Amino acid sequence: MRKTHLVSGGCGFVGRNMVNRLFKNTEDRIIFVDDLSVGTDPSTWLDAPLQREDKNASFYGEGERLVFIKEDFRNTLHSLNNNKNHFQETYGMDFEKFADVFHFAAIVGGRAKIDGDPMMVALDLSIDAEFFYWVCRHKPARVLYPSSSAAYPVDLQTDTNAIALSESDIDFTRMGQPDMTYGWSKLTGEYLAHIAAKYYDISVTCIRPFSGYGEDQDLTYPVPAIAARAANKEEPFEVWGSGHQGRDFVHIDDVLDCTLLAMDKISDGTAINIGQGRLTSFLEIIDIFTDLAGYKPTIKPLLDKPVGVHSRYCNMDYVKETLGWEPKISIREGMRRVYEKAVENNK
Numbered sequence: 007m008r009k010t011h012l013v014s015g016g017c018g019f020v021g022r023n024m025v026n027r028l029f030k031n032t033e034d035r036i037i038f039v040d041d042l043s044v045g046t047d048p049s050t051w052l053d054a055p056l057q058r059e060d061k062n063a064s065f066y067g068e069g070e071r072l073v074f075i076k077e078d079f080r081n082t083l084h085s086l087n088n089n090k091n092h093f094q095e096t097y098g099m100d101f102e103k104f105a106d107v108f109h110f111a112a113i114v115g116g117r118a119k120i121d122g123d124p125m126m127v128a129l130d131l132s133i134d135a136e137f138f139y140w141v142c143r144h145k146p147a148r149v150l151y152p153s154s155s156a157a158y159p160v161d162l163q164t165d166t167n168a169i170a171l172s173e174s175d176i177d178f179t180r181m182g183q184p185d186m187t188y189g190w191s192k193l194t195g196e197y198l199a200h201i202a203a204k205y206y207d208i209s210v211t212c213i214r215p216f217s218g219y220g221e222d223q224d225l226t227y228p229v230p231a232i233a234a235r236a237a238n239k240e241e242p243f244e245v246w247g248s249g250h251q252g253r254d255f256v257h258i259d260d261v262l263d264c265t266l267l268a269m270d271k272i273s274d275g276t277a278i279n280i281g282q283g284r285l286t287s288f289l290e291i292i293d294i295f296t297d298l299a300g301y302k303p304t305i306k307p308l309l310d311k312p313v314g315v316h317s318r319y320c321n322m323d324y325v326k327e328t329l330g331w332e333p334k335i336s337i338r339e340g341m342r343r344v345y346e347k348a349v350e351n352n353k
């Protein structure tokens with residue numbers, strides 16, 4: 007029988023890329039849930055025709071292999087916790103248990119949201135707590151929990167003390183301070199993942215993606231926003247802060263490759279970095295995009311904008327040693343793809 011996977015937050019940036027990847031690379035059924043608070047309607051990005059609608063579910067593709075459920079994932083979890091056959095009874099689907107469960111539903115929103123409305127971001131704690139409670143009862147075959155580089159101690163990311171962050175820089179017996187409520191919720195999520203693996207025998211993998219980017223990312227994120235402004239030949243070119251602050255940018259295709267490999271090899275809740283292992287400043291990103299656009303602008307720093315930590319990048323040695331994985335898409339190649347999309351969007 008074909009497998010059935012569950013993707014929460016399946017209409018967000020990472021979620022919709024994963025839904026598309028699973029749809030293309032497997033014959034399995036994919037159920038994805040999103041309240042569309044940020045995510046985009048699947049009819050705009052799914053390469054499969056709508057077959058029918060039933061209550062809040064939309065069925066797409068041959069054999070109705072894709073099922074989108076529009077609701078707050080916490081409501082889905084309440085329904086599942088009250089009735090383990092909720093999906094079967096409500097939508098007439100036939101399956102025993104979920105195979106892979108990818109949990110991407112979260113309030114994220116970039117720097118403006120992380121610093122500007124931290125209590126809203128803290129709602130991630132409630133989404134994750136409900137999620138792990140259900141996981142430990144349902145016992146799906148495998149679980150993916152996306153933590154974040156924001157879980158790392160901020161004192162290792164300052165202008166005078168920035169190191170390539172290694173997985174061991176998060177130590178639950180000696181905690182540092184993570185980045186705002188966003189980082190706290192991710193640390194808590196990682197802790198719950200360990201508990202799920204150790205006490206409930208759940209196969210769970212945690213990833214700490216650094217700055218994931220891609221062609222279809224929301225314009226509230228810096229990479230596509232800078233690409234769009236370069237494509238419009240902005241002059242002078244605005245940058246948040248001095249622009250010397252840096253991140254470890256990694257293309258979404260690499261993030262997905264590494265995630266799926268990690269799920270095959272890690273089941274005890276261990277968290278791994280996903281990045282290039284390289285620090286790139288925002289000024290360098292602007293330089294790449296304006297070079298692609300064929301001009302050299304004057305830089306205008308916006309010093310009142312939130313910039314977060316000064317330097318956040320990772321050490322990828324552990325991933326290379328344990329998974330034998332390295333990113334394939336260079337910064338220049340990834341940014342070229344984003345730039346081409348920005349030019350296309352401008353037409």
Ligand SMILES: NC(=O)c1ccc[n+]([C@@H]2O[C@H](COP(=O)([O-])OP(=O)(O)OC[C@H]3O[C@@H](n4cnc5c(N)ncnc54)[C@H](O)[C@@H]3O)[C@@H](O)[C@H]2O)c1
Pocket residue numbers: 014015016017018019020021039040041042043044045046077078079080109110111112113114115133152153154155214215216217218219
């Ligand atoms: N994009 C990255 O580079 C990156 C880096 C580190 C960690 N992550 C993590 O990966 C996950 C996905 O991130 P993203 O970049 O795709 O973010 P995103 O905001 O694009 O996607 C999150 C999705 O969850 C949905 N959502 C939010 N609350 C919900 C709720 N209560 N019920 C149902 N749906 C809900 C939103 O509508 C959105 O579609 C998050 O947990 C994020 O912390 C992402």
